[in-house]
Amino acid sequence: MDLQHLRPSREQDAPIYLQLYRRYREAIAAGKLRPGDRVASVRSLASELSLARGTVEMAYQMLVSEGYFVARGAAGTVVSPRLESLVEHNHARKSVAAAHASPHPQNISDVALPFQLGLPALDAFPRKTWARLAGRNLRMLEPETMTSADPAGYEALRRAIATYLGISRGIACTHEQVFITVGYRGALELVRRTLLQAGDLGWYEDPGYIFARQFLERAGMRLEPVPVDEEGLNVSIGQQRAAHARFAVVTPTHQSPMGVALSLPRRLELLDWAARSQAWIIEDDYDSEFRYHGRPLPALKSLDRDGRVLYTGTFSKVLFPGLRLAYLVVPTSQVGKFSDMANHLPGPGSILPQAMVAGFMEQGHFARHLRKMRILYAARRGYLVDALTQMMRESLHIQPQAGGIHVLANLNTNTRQSDKILAAAAQANCLAVQALSHWRLRKSTQGGLLMGFANFATADGATASVSRLKAVLAKL
Numbered sequence: 001m002d003l004q005h006l007r008p009s010r011e012q013d014a015p016i017y018l019q020l021y022r023r024y025r026e027a028i029a030a031g032k033l034r035p036g037d038r039v040a041s042v043r044s045l046a047s048e049l050s051l052a053r054g055t056v057e058m059a060y061q062m063l064v065s066e067g068y069f070v071a072r073g074a075a076g077t078v079v080s081p082r083l084e085s086l087v088e089h090n091h092a093r094k095s096v097a098a099a100h101a102s103p104h105p106q107n108i109s110d111v112a113l114p115f116q117l118g119l120p121a122l123d124a125f126p127r128k129t130w131a132r133l134a135g136r137n138l139r140m141l142e143p144e145t146m147t148s149a150d151p152a153g154y155e156a157l158r159r160a161i162a163t164y165l166g167i168s169r170g171i172a173c174t175h176e177q178v179f180i181t182v183g184y185r186g187a188l189e190l191v192r193r194t195l196l197q198a199g200d201l202g203w204y205e206d207p208g209y210i211f212a213r214q215f216l217e218r219a220g221m222r223l224e225p226v227p228v229d230e231e232g233l234n235v236s237i238g239q240q241r242a243a244h245a246r247f248a249v250v251t252p253t254h255q256s257p258m259g260v261a262l263s264l265p266r267r268l269e270l271l272d273w274a275a276r277s278q279a280w281i282i283e284d285d286y287d288s289e290f291r292y293h294g295r296p297l298p299a300l301k302s303l304d305r306d307g308r309v310l311y312t313g314t315f316s317k318v319l320f321p322g323l324r325l326a327y328l329v330v331p332t333s334q335v336g337k338f339s340d341m342a343n344h345l346p347g348p349g350s351i352l353p354q355a356m357v358a359g360f361m362e363q364g365h366f367a368r369h370l371r372k373m374r375i376l377y378a379a380r381r382g383y384l385v386d387a388l389t390q391m392m393r394e395s396l397h398i399q400p401q402a403g404g405i406h407v408l409a410n411l412n413t414n415t416r417q418s419d420k421i422l423a424a425a426a427q428a429n430c431l432a433v434q435a436l437s438h439w440r441l442r443k444s445t446q447g448g449l450l451m452g453f454a455n456f457a458t459a460d461g462a463t464a465s466v467s468r469l470k471a472v473l474a475k476l
């Protein structure tokens, strides 16, 4: 293929790397590049089009991480042979639009790259029970399911969540306080629309959950980075830097991504600040169900005497992220305002998946699934930690974490490269580790690698992936 066809335009609004990425996708969709074709090296394309190598690298990384390209080390980078069926199908239909869809992989290894963050164990999901519930819900199809669509969510699910939170998270709430949302971002959107205004200032954990940060910034919020240490968010620094902030977003049970818990003194200090300054605390309790040492900590919301905490939970980690179901619990005093706003928003979508999750919880499958997953994840975490300790002790040390489904490996001081360079090299080889620095708002000298372990089904699987990682990093 003539490389000049890939030339990005300086006039366009889209960044150059994004244009390059799109040109490649278009070339694949149009059959100009076939599965298995070797693509130009980063160096030669950069020189041919007079672009910075970093720009080309970024486009290539996106194409690799989305499965369009496969990096084969010294053998170069090729268009993924797995696209074969997709391309043929598209050519048969002459539909360029369809060619932009991702292929539909059947195997877990096709969708969950080694170390991938944020995914639960896809092989351990109780599919049969789920299918049975789906069948029953479809067969019964009550008139209520066919007609009503409460914008706050399906009532049976809201009740099941309120009961679960009372038992497991120490939160006393009624179903009226629970709003079902489309993912955590749906919960943030409901909070933003109901209680915040564009330009409002909020504390954000540094480092903190990258996707919520991007979502809030795009929604016009201003974020003040507040450092996290071994006791979680440093509330005193927050007060020094932005005492009059309108909100704070926190992950108190298991800080994302550092894994520490917010200490009791800090919890009380944070609640006290919020009550004095009439600020809102958004508690993101995304994976508190998985804890391997000691008892699960009660939620911050359980200490909320002044009604300042907006509590959010998600089914993405405990069931699966494709469900897109999360929930928000609001203080009793705010139920009216939230209900009113929910009436004017699109709501949580179809009742059917909500009814299935409600049934799953009511019939005891949820509690059983969580018990099973705690044991499974403790073992899988062990596979990864053992492999890292045995093979990569010289360059990494594991940050002890009591829970969650990822580990943070800090870089030892003798590591010459930055975590961003290490993560980029790993990603280019289909190993989905992430750089801690990407999750920071302010620069720090402490680099680290974030690694998911939920889909390492065996010790051998973890060992094989860690040795691949070691080999990739050794070349740098």
Ligand SMILES: Cc1ncc(COP(=O)(O)O)c(C=O)c1O
Residues within 6 Å of the ligand: 118, 182, 183, 184, 185, 209, 251, 256, 284, 286, 314, 315, 316, 321, 325, 326
């Ligand atoms: C810190 C954190 N919060 C919230 C979520 C849940 O997001 P969602 O419900 O949109 O899948 C995740 C998921 O990965 C997360 O890592």
